[in-house]
Amino acid sequence: MYSKKLSEMTRGWFVGDFEPSAYRTNDAEAGIRVLEKGYCEQAHYHRSAVKVIAVLSGKLRMFNREWTEDDVVVFEPGGGDITSIEALQDSKIVVLMLPGIKNDKVYVDAQTEQIVNDSDIQRHRVKDIRTILNIMGNLLQIADIRSAASMQTNKTDRDYISMQKREYENPDVTPENIVGQYAWHEEYPYETFLLYKNGDVRKPIFENTKDKIALDFACGPGRMVKRMLKVFKKVDGCDISARLIEEARKRVPETDFYVTNGNDLGDVPLNHYDFIYCTISMQHIASYEIRRSILQNMKQALRPGGKIVLQMAYNSHFPYVSERARYRMNDKEIVMYEKADMADYFGNDFDAAKTNGLHDVGIGKRDLPEVKKDIAEIFDNVSLWFSSVKNYYDDLDGQKHSNYWATDWIYIYAEK
Numbered sequence: 116m117y118s119k120k121l122s123e124m125t126r127g128w129f130v131g132d133f134e135p136s137a138y139r140t141n142d143a144e145a146g147i148r149v150l151e152k153g154y155c156e157q158a159h160y161h162r163s164a165v166k167v168i169a170v171l172s173g174k175l176r177m178f179n180r181e182w183t184e185d186d187v188v189v190f191e192p193g194g195g196d197i198t199s200i201e202a203l204q205d206s207k208i209v210v211l212m213l214p215g216i217k218n219d220k221v222y223v224d225a226q227t228e229q230i231v232n233d234s235d236i237q238r239h240r241v242k243d244i245r246t247i248l249n250i251m252g253n254l255l256q257i258a259d260i261r262s263a264a265s266m267q268t269n270k271t272d273r274d275y276i277s278m279q280k281r282e283y284e285n286p287d288v289t290p291e292n293i294v295g296q297y298a299w300h301e302e303y304p305y306e307t308f309l310l311y312k313n314g315d316v317r318k319p320i321f322e323n324t325k326d327k328i329a330l331d332f333a334c335g336p337g338r339m340v341k342r343m344l345k346v347f348k349k350v351d352g353c354d355i356s357a358r359l360i361e362e363a364r365k366r367v368p369e370t371d372f373y374v375t376n377g378n379d380l381g382d383v384p385l386n387h388y389d390f391i392y393c394t395i396s397m398q399h400i401a402s403y404e405i406r407r408s409i410l411q412n413m414k415q416a417l418r419p420g421g422k423i424v425l426q427m428a429y430n431s432h433f434p435y436v437s438e439r440a441r442y443r444m445n446d447k448e449i450v451m452y453e454k455a456d457m458a459d460y461f462g463n464d465f466d467a468a469k470t471n472g473l474h475d476v477g478i479g480k481r482d483l484p485e486v487k488k489d490i491a492e493i494f495d496n497v498s499l500w501f502s503s504v505k506n507y508y509d510d511l512d513g514q515k516h517s518n519y520w521a522t523d524w525i526y527i528y529a530e531k
């Protein structure tokens with residue numbers, strides 16, 4: 116026997132193939148979710164997993180009707196059962212996913228949402244907990260069959276890091292194409308947002324930077340090292356890619372560069388840096404566990420009172436991001452909003468096949484309190500601010516940026 120606290124879990128999810136969890140398995144995911152009145156999740160269905168929602172308290176709107184305490188609603192997978200989930204009152208629900216499959220959810224345009232017939236929904240009035248358990252038991256049997264067929268992977272952080280090393284050391288990688296829209300990024304005023312709170316020039320993070328030492332985490336070919344050297348006394352760089360570090364050494368010979376293991380800062384000196392910053396890289400690490408290990412290493416590398424500013428990618432509607440595909444259902448065109456190739460802030464997409472914009476991590480408005488809380492477990496005086504990406508998509512002094520899913524860059528500021 117062993118036990119854990121629900122309060123240690125992320126957003127109430129206590130069983131599943133993630134950390135933290137009380138029981139790690141991909142046979143099922145279980146969570147007790149507390150939904151505030153007004154919470155609304157966009158219309159979606161599940162490709163392969165059965166979802167069961169038992170309402171413990173409050174009132175929800177799903178499948179165009181209201182559900183209250185005592186209702187257990189079963190969503191069949193495969194595209195028939197599409198619904199949004201809206202909390203009409205503060206509500207508490209148990210959610211079960213059988214089996215637990217990463218990225219199984221498919222979002223559907225709310226405007227063309229299909230209304231599911233009554234007969235398509237299994238609705239159960241339960242008199243006691245045993246009835247729920249019977250339903251769950253039956254579903255677990257189905258889940259066993261499905262999980263065997265769904266070819267779940269058992270990939271770990273090591274697999275993810277190996278994939279990243281491979282991708283970033285690929286011989287086709289050049290200093291320009293790895294940054295992507297290189298010229299656009301060179302025009303973007305990163306210094307304003309890395310060195311001033313809220314990007315407000317009245318609020319510098321340091322009174323004087325000329326006597327300070329900085330570290331560029333995931334510096335790649337040294338693009339921002341070069342720029343920040345104009346501001347700081349010294350700027351070091353570290354990166355997972357030996358190939359890109361070689362390029363960076365050629366471009367900025369006066370800088371000390373370090374190759375990392377993917378979840379750390381390599382051999383950078385400890386208790387040394389006044390400032391650690393990161394641009395267009397943290398959003399490419401689609402694992403919370405790996406980023407957390409990197410954050411812990413950053414803390415060790417900072418001097419007492421040292422600061423971090425880490426830029427990541429934000430879209431207020433995340434996980435409902437840009438349209439990726441369309442299909443027809445009952446003569447209506449459905450626009451899909453897929454989350455399939457992106458990780459949540461707390462996600463660990465160890466089985467991702469790609470990185471660097473092809474499988475990123477997203478932060479949405481709903482995540483902001485949790486992100487702040489999470490960073491505050493390691494650092495002090497956390498604060499967040501934003502700069503627009505979307506407003507500059509097409510034209511930043513004539514330079515183009517592709518229509519990336521993130522509308523803004525989010526900057527995570529914190530102190531040791």
Ligand SMILES: C[S@@+](CC[C@H](N)C(=O)[O-])C[C@H]1O[C@@H](n2cnc3c(N)ncnc32)[C@H](O)[C@@H]1O
Nearest residue numbers: 283293294333334335338354355356377394396
């Ligand atoms: C798009 S490039 C950005 C490079 C640079 N920061 C810039 O702004 O120009 C992403 C960089 O992140 C690095 N990177 C990705 N995952 C990493 C990890 N887990 N640890 C260290 N570096 C990583 C890559 O090798 C690559 O150099």
